[in-house]
Amino acid sequence: MTDLTTALRTTLDGRWADLKNEARTEFDPAMYMPPTKELTMDEYRARVAEQVREIAATDHPRRGFPVAQGGSGDLGGSVTAFEVVGHADLSLMVKAGVHWGLFGGAVSNLGTQRHHTAYLPSIIDATLPGCFAMTETGHGSDVQSLGTTATYDKDTDEIVVHTPTPAARKDYIGGAARDGRMAAVFAQLVVDGENHGVHCVLVPIRDESGAPMPGVTIGDCGAKAGLLGVDNGRLTFDEVRVPRTNLLNRYGDIDENGVYTSPIENQTRRFFTMLGTLVRGRISVAGGAGAATRTALTLAVTYAGHRRQFAAPGGDEEVRLLDYRVHQRKLLPALATSYALQFAQNDLVAFMHDIQGAEQLDEEKQRELESRAAGIKVASTSHATATIQMCREACGGAGYLAVNRLPALKADTDVFTTFEGDNTVLLQLVAKGLLTSYRDSFGDLDTLGMVKFGARQFAGQLVERTAARGLVQRLIDAAPGRDSDKGPTDRGWQLDLFEDRERHLLETVALRLRKAGKPGADLFAVFNECQDHVVEAARAHVDRVVLESFVAAIDGCQDAPAREMLSRVCDLYALSTIEAHKGWHLEHGRITPARSKQVRAAVGDLCAALAPHAQTLVDAFGIPTSWLGTELLEPVAG
Amino acid sequence: MTDLTTALRTTLDGRWADLKNEARTEFDPAMYMPPTKELTMDEYRARVAEQVREIAATDHPRRGFPVAQGGSGDLGGSVTAFEVVGHADLSLMVKAGVHWGLFGGAVSNLGTQRHHTAYLPSIIDATLPGCFAMTETGHGSDVQSLGTTATYDKDTDEIVVHTPTPAARKDYIGGAARDGRMAAVFAQLVVDGENHGVHCVLVPIRDESGAPMPGVTIGDCGAKAGLLGVDNGRLTFDEVRVPRTNLLNRYGDIDENGVYTSPIENQTRRFFTMLGTLVRGRISVAGGAGAATRTALTLAVTYAGHRRQFAAPGGDEEVRLLDYRVHQRKLLPALATSYALQFAQNDLVAFMHDIQGAEQLDEEKQRELESRAAGIKVASTSHATATIQMCREACGGAGYLAVNRLPALKADTDVFTTFEGDNTVLLQLVAKGLLTSYRDSFGDLDTLGMVKFGARQFAGQLVERTAARGLVQRLIDAAPGRDSDKGPTDRGWQLDLFEDRERHLLETVALRLRKAGKPGADLFAVFNECQDHVVEAARAHVDRVVLESFVAAIDGCQDAPAREMLSRVCDLYALSTIEAHKGWHLEHGRITPARSKQVRAAVGDLCAALAPHAQTLVDAFGIPTSWLGTELLEPVAG
Known part of the structure; x- marks a missing residue:
């Protein structure tokens, strides 16, 4: 492993790097990787139940429970451990998550001393499934x-x-x-x-x-x-x-x-307080989705680096898939987004650890945590669905074979967009959180309730920065005006554009919802008319939060070559996101047609520039080869 | 079935409607639907082999072979039969397609009398798998x-x-x-x-x-x-x-x-002539993908019509999923695209039937057939991948259960974007066909070869209309100028915009490729630099071909209410396609920001207007309920 790879990996690993490193050496692939032979459903279930018993014999399950309840009180470590298992058999991740995270979490968070004493020991050691x-x-x-x-x-x-x-x-x-x-x-x-x-x-x-x-x-x-x-x-x-x-x-x-x-x-407030304590499930799913996506990208990038097809004109040598522009355009923006989401996930886990591990729960921060968990869960799981699909296709027929793992990665993660909160519903929850001040709206958090609040008031502090607040503000302040010579890779310009899009979408949706306040208005009709607008505003918010996490991670990286590389990956994340929304930016006069073309060209250039480093970028995910072990990793002798 | 449903179905069924109607009554779901209980891979393979033997006992396999070779010479009917099987178990469709279509097709098309006599009888009756x-x-x-x-x-x-x-x-x-x-x-x-x-x-x-x-x-x-x-x-x-x-x-x-x-x-020409005779496989895959997508849409639309979640403000009654704007925005444009692709498929099958069934093969038309087959195959299979995924998610957890068929529809069709030609490679083939006059380029059809031809010449007749030529031209001629009052539902304006996008993308990519003609140019670098542009041009071409098929189908529909409905569905197909590319249209000054917002609003309005008719629109696919039979079709008593 090169110094650059190590430095990138350290930055990606974040606060619980030790736990991840430990797993890399101690985790037994033979035990925890997906089955390599055909199993009936009964056999598969029995296998996973056995894996859960194996894990029950370790110290990991204790992490998720407070010391006072017999745990070791390492909430962030607990969620990070699920993320690591996300590189293994996802059936195991979900089965373990249901038992310790959801069932155990309910007893721990919603129960009291009598339940903790009676049940947690046999929940932790999994003798009470x-x-x-x-x-x-x-x-x-x-x-x-x-x-x-x-x-x-x-x-x-x-x-x-x-x-x-x-x-x-x-x-x-x-x-x-x-x-x-x-x-x-x-x-x-x-x-x-x-x-x-x-x-x-x-x-x-x-x-x-x-x-x-x-x-x-x-x-x-x-x-x-x-x-x-x-x-x-x-x-x-x-x-x-x-x-x-x-x-x-x-x-x-x-x-x-x-x-x-x-x-x-208040009954509704009570309900959402109960549910809020269970936010870790959502964060764990986001983490598992991220891990599965990184596995898929590692396979597809490695394959693209040795798979050749069609000779270049005037030469005998066949061209590597990774050298084709269209293939680069498939893999590299997705890879950049996986970097961005890993940093956002790290920030989320740390935020959760600090909030939920505190002596005294800060209610406002808890609401913010729930909103961010919902947003990152949506981003991470929808990215998994799209990216694993793309990786399957990028590996052609080989990607369709079970032995090459992409089919299971796709099928296992598919329900992540649905469970722990349907993504569309969660985005509305995120939007509602942004449109209403938490305190006032707390009594009525049902999705449609947002209409009434959007109508009545419009919270002033729309854009609250989540990571590296000071740094982001400095970058934006130093940003050139729209379409200046500085070019689309100016970070301040990118941040400004993300923030501007979020603010405009929120402001305009609030104006539309305000109509609902008029006498006789059909509340549902008003809400429904702009439901897609509401969802889009939430997406724009999540995009901005994720970009800020990326910027903060670069700022925290001490290794100069790694910073330089991360900066280019961040450019690709930012610009491919802007490119995906260029219709909106043009429609709203946020960028000129000339700037839009610059962005498209810059994305292409970044893809070409990063392609030679793509293997380094996936190696930095730090997934041991023994966890990957498929036919995609090595070329077949020709 | 209402009169409207019947009229729509008749238009959708096209030239081989009799065959489809026959299948609707004669097809035995117990025999041909996917297995309803867990099977091992060996059991599943044995089941499908048995299904093939059952089909071998019917007259269907003979359709695909000329009368002179012991067949019944109904090429269009043969491909249509595969499309019908696309509503059943897709393993059966593929297994049968490999045996009769690919293996049998190779013997029939590439062999001569001695092979026909020796093998076709036992190929037709499947005693020689x-x-x-x-x-x-x-x-x-x-x-x-x-x-x-x-x-x-x-x-x-x-x-x-x-x-x-x-x-x-x-x-x-x-x-x-x-x-x-x-x-x-x-x-x-x-x-x-x-x-x-x-x-x-x-x-x-x-x-x-x-x-x-x-x-x-x-x-x-x-x-x-x-x-x-x-x-x-x-x-x-x-x-x-x-x-x-x-x-x-x-x-x-x-x-x-x-x-x-x-x-x-010429060796290359010989190679592509051989391959060209096998084009039916590609057309069959497009048909099967279309059928699977229609099955998925029928399930998801029916589910959305009875599934309710969240009460509307001020009321007790819960809202149907189909009444939510975001849900409409997921289902209805996809439904409209399935209509469009069915018409394009019908035209393609008829074109193939007439060209390949003719006494004398028209080589130029055969090349056009290959190009259209490639383009429709890409459009139909990528639509299947995206739409079946969307349908799964639109049915929530229920969509994840095997009993509800969406998982198999997704997994079975997933490889359709890869086999019978990788979609990205096929799009380059389509673009090459457009950029070069067939005769001159025929000697060199490898993908990169297009560089040389793009450099040397640029075929004049870029936009050759495929369906309803006269009608389309009249509509375009009568179209209002850009952004006139006539609104985005003017068909001539839509057609003009589709055609304009295709022409501009092709012209500009030809200009870029011409650079390759300069002395010392790195041919691969020049090609690669604009590979995504090449692929986009091909997509724009396919979009236009599909829209023209839709327009022709409406023109051929004799039932006034059905025409009216089809016209609105066509608007939704056209406008949601324009909306998807609004960034391009704005960047190139093809539409103003105001028009772009009009298009977005019109798509939302069309979704709302068509939602009450969504069940009629899927019923018109004419899939018998006994072929669907899942838990998604009926609400659970609450």
């Missing part, structure tokens, strides 16, 4: 409208969990079909005839022998596009009774007298 | 550079087929791993020490018992992303001897004296 039973057949994105009920029965001091309709069946629940013994069930809590909104109740679903508990009907979602090692299933409850104390009662409790109490008066 | 052994591990797109040799041995009057290097191994060969008994092997034909270029030789690869023939090593490509019912394998030949008469000798023969003769002097 758990499920996170939130989504229902009829409600996925709109969790507040779940149909499952948890009704307190004063006479027996029990909670009765029930599935009133087929649509209220819990669906797609990881761990339900085969291994889960207990489920954290989200349900409408009804006490004394009053619905207090969605709460979480622990419900045993299988006995020690593995048989379903009385009243629990368990279905199997069967085969899926990918993640075949995860046993997704369906749960239907027929008046299943659990002790009152099975309610995870941190944010809402029923006392011995059968009286409901909560530290948070 | 065959392979099409063209692609090698080292050469896929560049078929002219294949490494396999077929060397004539005068002493024994035999041809020796040999794999000289690992890279020359035949790879991804459908039918090789399990069922194939004979392969049409493409190899460099060497006679008396002279290489006459790639020819096709029939080589038995398995004996009656299924054991590999002496000297033939058969490998298995194993699991793939999709198409698990197709037994793709690898063939390595160790000096395998076959009789001289196994050479498919229509375009190149070795006589009894061991002398090579060919009716086509």
Whole structure:
């Protein structure tokens, strides 16, 4: 490994570099890489369950739990560990994420001492495999409208969990079909005839022998596009009774007298506070998507570096795929975006670690964390979907063979744009966060609620910088005017353009939403009319946040050649993003046609200039060859 | 079915409507739909082999062969039948396509009487399962550079087929791993020490018992992303001897004296003439991709019509997905494009039927057919990849379940952008055809060769209309000037803009390529510098061809309400395409910023206006419910 590669890798690795380096040497590929032979779904599920038990014997699961709860309290390390597993079998990442992250996270964050004492030891060592039973057949994105009920029965001091309709069946629940013994069930809590909104109740679903508990009907979602090692299933409850104390009662409790109490008066606010504590799942998915994308890019770039096709005119030697401009245009902007997203992910993980690990939770920062987690999750998973697809195609027929891993990378990550929050819904959440001041809107965070707030007020502080605030401001202040001689690689100009696009989209959408405030306006019609505008504003915001993370990472890099290289990669990320939106920039007079053509030419030049370094850039991802091991890595003798 | 649906369906069905209607009633879904339970790869392959035998007992396979060769000579019907099977199990479509279309097509088109008599009866009834052994591990797109040799041995009057290097191994060969008994092997034909270029030789690869023939090593490509019912394998030949008469000798023969003769002097021209006869494979893949996309759209639109999520403000009723603007923006332009591509496919099939079925082959028309087949194949398969992905995401978690078919539709069609010609390579072929007059360039059709021709000359007649020539010209002539009051739904304005974009891209790329003619120019560098420009020009051409087919189909529709509906769908296709390229149009002063905003608004309005008719529009695809049968079609009781 060259000095440059090492320096780049160090910058990419970020704050939890030690953990990543440890994994690079200790991780056993034979144990954790995807299966290399055909397995039935049952065999695959059994394999992944065994992998989970192996991991349970290590110290890793403790990271995600506070010291006071028997963990080691390294939240950032916990999420980073999931990211590392994202280079391995993604079924394992998801299965482990469901058990420790979602189920364990629910008990840890929504429960209290009694639950921590009773369950966390056997959750940490995975002897109590758990499920996170939130989504229902009829409600996925709109969790507040779940149909499952948890009704307190004063006479027996029990909670009765029930599935009133087929649509209220819990669906797609990881761990339900085969291994889960207990489920954290989200349900409408009804006490004394009053619905207090969605709460979480622990419900045993299988006995020690593995048989379903009385009243629990368990279905199997069967085969899926990918993640075949995860046993997704369906749960239907027929008046299943659990002790009152099975309610995870941190944010809402029923006392011995059968009286409901909560530290948070407002029901919607309570609901979103509960959900907010579970933000790590979303961050982990973003991390796993990023890892899978880097694996795919490493394979496709390496292949393009040795695969040759068609002789150049006047020569006998065949041309490498990587030397074709169209191929460069496919691979290199995606590679640059993966760099950008890694830096954004690092900042996000560190932010989460500091906020959620603090003695006292800063509510405003927690809201900001949730918004950023949603935005980066969308960016990272949609980038994975597009980029892994592109890598498959860039490897031709070889990319279609299972032995070369791209098919599984594609199929396994495909659902990442859906679970832990549908990407389109999440973007609306991001936009809403930007359009409303957190405090005022906190009582009503449903997606459509944003109309009312957009109508009533327009938060002044639209653009709050996330990383390297001072540096970014200095760069923008020093930026040339539009279309100056300085050229499109001026960082201040790029930052200014990103920020300007975000601000304009937000300002104009706020103006449109304000119409909804007029008497008699059809709120839904007003919102719907500009829904695509809302989503676009959120995307522009995420683009800007990601670029700022890149700028901050370059600023933090101490190695001059690495800084120089990162700067060019950042140019490619920034300019290919601007090029993708050039229609908008031209339409709004943000760039001239001449500047637009300059940007296109600069993207082409950057692709050509970076192509000879593409292998270095993927090597810096630091994925050990033993984790890659496919036929794509080496040329076949001709 | 309403009158409108029927009228739309009749227009969509086109010239082979009878065949499609027959299939709708006769096709047995239990037999031909994808498997509904988990199968091992071996079981799946056995199932598909059995399906092929079932089809062999019908009259369908005869369609693809001329009457003189024992077929029924319905070429268009043959390709249409593959399109229908594209609604069923795509493994079956590909397996059947390899055997009858590619293997049978090679024997029919490249062989002569002796091969027709000896093999076609057992090819038609599938008792001689065959392979099409063209692609090698080292050469896929560049078929002219294949490494396999077929060397004539005068002493024994035999041809020796040999794999000289690992890279020359035949790879991804459908039918090789399990069922194939004979392969049409493409190899460099060497006679008396002279290489006459790639020819096709029939080589038995398995004996009656299924054991590999002496000297033939058969490998298995194993699991793939999709198409698990197709037994793709690898063939390595160790000096395998076959009789001289196994050479498919229509375009190149070795006589009894061991002398090579060919009716086509120029080796490259001979090669492309041979390949050109096999164009039906490419057209069939386009058809199958279209069918799979229509299945996916039918599922996603139906789901969006009953799936509800989030209550509208001020109401209790939850909103249908189809009523959300962002969801409309995902589904409806894709639906409009599927309409457009169906009309383009219909025109292509009819064109092929008339050209290839004629007594005397019109060489110029044959070249045009190859170019159009390449362009429509690219458009149809890239649309399939993007749209099926979008449909999966639009159905959320349910879209990820195998039972709902979207995963298989995605995985099975994924390789369509690669096989039968990599899409990027095909686009360059299309561009080359446009940049050079066919006759002059015919001797040198390799991709990079286009540089030389672009440099030397620039064909005058760039824009040759393909469908409804007179009508299109009248519409353009009547078109308002740029940005007039007539609005973006004026068809003449749309046609003019499409045509103008194509012409400008072609003219400017020709100017850039001309630089290569200067003394000392690095031909590859010049070509590579504008490779993305070349590809873009080809895309613009295909867009225009597709729009013209749409316009012609509307013109041919006799039902007034259907015409009206088709006209709005055509607007959406045209305007969403213009919107996708608005950056280019603005950069080149083709539209003003105000017009660009009008286009965006018009796309949104069309989406909203067509959403209530979306179910009618997919119903008109005429896919029987029994062919769809998934959980997505009906709401779950809530």
